[in-house]
Amino acid sequence: MRSGDPEVLGELLRAHGREIQGVAYLILRDRALAEDVLMDTLMSALDRAPTLRDPSALRPWLLRIATNHALGRRRRMARVAYLTVVPDHPAPDPDPSDRVVLLEALDALPARMRATVVLHYYADLAVADVAAAMGTSPNTVKTQLSRALATMRSHLTGPATTSAPAEVARG
Amino acid sequence: MAEWTEPMIEDGLRAVLRREADALPLTVTPHGVLARRRARGRRGRRARLALVAAASLAMPLSLAAGFGFLGSPQQPHEPTYLTVLARGLSTEDRGEASEHVTDLGLVLVAPDGHEEPVIQVPASRFAGWKTTREYALSPDGRWLAIPLQDALAGDVSPVGPALGLIDLEDPDRPWVLTDGRLVPVWAPDGTLWWWVDGQPRQVDLETGSLSDDADPAEAPARHTPAPAGQVDARTLGAWEVASTAWAADGGTWALVRRDPDTSDVSRLVHRDRAGVERWGPEFAGNTEMGIRSDALVMAPDDSLAAIRGHEYKSVSTGVVAPGRTIVVDVGTGQAFEHTGWLVGFVRSDAAAGWSMTEGGSR
Numbered sequence: 001m002r003s004g005d006p007e008v009l010g011e012l013l014r015a016h017g018r019e020i021q022g023v024a025y026l027i028l029r030d031r032a033l034a035e036d037v038l039m040d041t042l043m044s045a046l047d048r049a050p051t052l053r054d055p056s057a058l059r060p061w062l063l064r065i066a067t068n069h070a071l072g073r074r075r076r077m078a079r080v081a082y083l084t085v086v087p088d089h090p091a092p093d094p095d096p097s098d099r100v101v102l103l104e105a106l107d108a109l110p111a112r113m114r115a116t117v118v119l120h121y122y123a124d125l126a127v128a129d130v131a132a133a134m135g136t137s138p139n140t141v142k143t144q145l146s147r148a149l150a151t152m153r154s155h156l157t158g159p160a161t162t163s164a165p166a167e168v169a170r171g
Numbered sequence: 172m173a174e175w176t177e178p179m180i181e182d183g184l185r186a187v188l189r190r191e192a193d194a195l196p197l198t199v200t201p202h203g204v205l206a207r208r209r210a211r212g213r214r215g216r217r218a219r220l221a222l223v224a225a226a227s228l229a230m231p232l233s234l235a236a237g238f239g240f241l242g243s244p245q246q247p248h249e250p251t252y253l254t255v256l257a258r259g260l261s262t263e264d265r266g267e268a269s270e271h272v273t274d275l276g277l278v279l280v281a282p283d284g285h286e287e288p289v290i291q292v293p294a295s296r297f298a299g300w301k302t303t304r305e306y307a308l309s310p311d312g313r314w315l316a317i318p319l320q321d322a323l324a325g326d327v328s329p330v331g332p333a334l335g336l337i338d339l340e341d342p343d344r345p346w347v348l349t350d351g352r353l354v355p356v357w358a359p360d361g362t363l364w365w366w367v368d369g370q371p372r373q374v375d376l377e378t379g380s381l382s383d384d385a386d387p388a389e390a391p392a393r394h395t396p397a398p399a400g401q402v403d404a405r406t407l408g409a410w411e412v413a414s415t416a417w418a419a420d421g422g423t424w425a426l427v428r429r430d431p432d433t434s435d436v437s438r439l440v441h442r443d444r445a446g447v448e449r450w451g452p453e454f455a456g457n458t459e460m461g462i463r464s465d466a467l468v469m470a471p472d473d474s475l476a477a478i479r480g481h482e483y484k485s486v487s488t489g490v491v492a493p494g495r496t497i498v499v500d501v502g503t504g505q506a507f508e509h510t511g512w513l514v515g516f517v518r519s520d521a522a523a524g525w526s527m528t529e530g531g532s533r
Contacts, residue, residue, distance in 0.1 A: 018197050122189060
């Protein structure tokens with residue numbers, strides 16, 4: 001992998017590219033930056049390949065690199081005003097209001113807490129793997145997840161919320 | 172009305188996050204990654220060369236770094252145009268009743284949000300006049316046009332009875348004043364246009380007079396408000412950029428985009444306002460708080476769009492908070508929000524000669 005063989009890179013992209021990009025996008029909420037993070041992650045993986053001792057840990061290792069790149073980008077873009085694309089005629093969506101308010105509640109979380117939520121609920125990493133990816137302890141991850149849910153619940157049911165929860169589609 | 176419970180939030184997160192992320196196309200290729208890796212290796216040498224070039228242009232190093240001359244991964248290219256904001260305009264902007272204007276400070280803003288004060292015009296320049304906030308900077312950075320109102324008359328109309336032209340290259344040159352009634356606009360060719368009685372009139376920069384024989388049809392059509400898709404009557408203006416129509420909604424804080432292939436219209440909405448934008452404009456009638464955008468300005472090369480807006484603290488008294496400006500990279504859709512009144516865009520090579528000098532000299 002270190003040599004930068006295009007075929008190896010292609011395998012990595014097919015196996016993990018979409019998930020890495022998804023994690024980056026959900027942390028940054030910016031499609032172009034998410035693509036940048038995906039490329040940075042693969043470049044870092046090429047450079048650091050010798051440090052990966054357990055091949056079975058490739059996926060959490062890649063997600064850890066991606067999370068670090070995304071959080072680094074987020075620190076640098078602290079002054080960005082986030083824009084949301086709102087179609088004038090949105091595509092049919094069973095629960096558009098829930099999607100919007102859930103994402104708003106997620107976006108309101110601190111960056112590291114949001115990354116923890118994304119790795120657990122999107123990438124479906126176990127608490128121990130999230131801890132490894134975030135460079136922290138499992139207990140800290142559990143605490144962060146608990147606080148994140150409480151914060152989001154407060155955000156969703158607070159006075160600023162205008163939408164009532166509809167039935168959430170199960171993925 | 173049902174309550175959100177934590178299990179509901181967990182289920183919702185799993186469904187919504189998956190749907191959001193999986194909707195993104197995967198466009199990165201192995202060859203793209205390898206090309207970027209090779210480019211990264213060259214970046215260090217290019218950054219050192221850029222430092223020397225920036226220093227030779229007498230540009231402050233902090234400014235050079237802010238504008239990406241150091242090869243920042245986020246902004247690897249030197250921008251052609253930079254945003255200029257105005258600060259410290261008048262006591263009114265601080266919520267006070269006086270209409271006298273204090274110093275006018277111009278600030279250069281880099282694409283990544285870095286700011287650099289560049290020109291300070293002292294209050295004496297404004298004696299007897301009250302500035303409006305309809306600033307217009309010529310693309311070459313030489314002329315600043317400001318509609319003026321008679322400070323003593325206490326004119327509260329939204330447009331001024333006179334237009335002030337400041338020559339930023341010549342601090343001793345008297346202001347060039349001319350008459351007019353609407354917001355001036357700089358055309359990409361460097362000519363200044365002013366709408367009088369609904370007709371565009373060209374301003375003679377040397378004499379400050381309005382041309383009598385200019386053909387209104389010569390006014391750049393790109394600066395004339397025009398319909399763009401389903402944009403409503405509050406549209407501030409519309410521009411075609413690579414067949415994509417861009418416009419700003421004057422009633423809300425949104426940049427409107429029409430896709431050239433599908434003709435679908437979408438709005439880029441400030442996230443803080445997204446919940447409001449979905450259900451209608453926030454500003455309505457005699458409210459005590461509100462927000463309104465009042466101008467859309469595009470860089471002459473169409474690379475950047477800026478929406479100028481302000482928040483009303485009290486509509487009844489007309490007191491407004493300091494201006495807010497959103498600058499959007501048209502290519503990526505990435506946006507930055509700044510505090511300050513939008514003045515316009517200036518070519519980066521012209522801005523390289525600006526310095527923090529009183530009187531507007533450079």
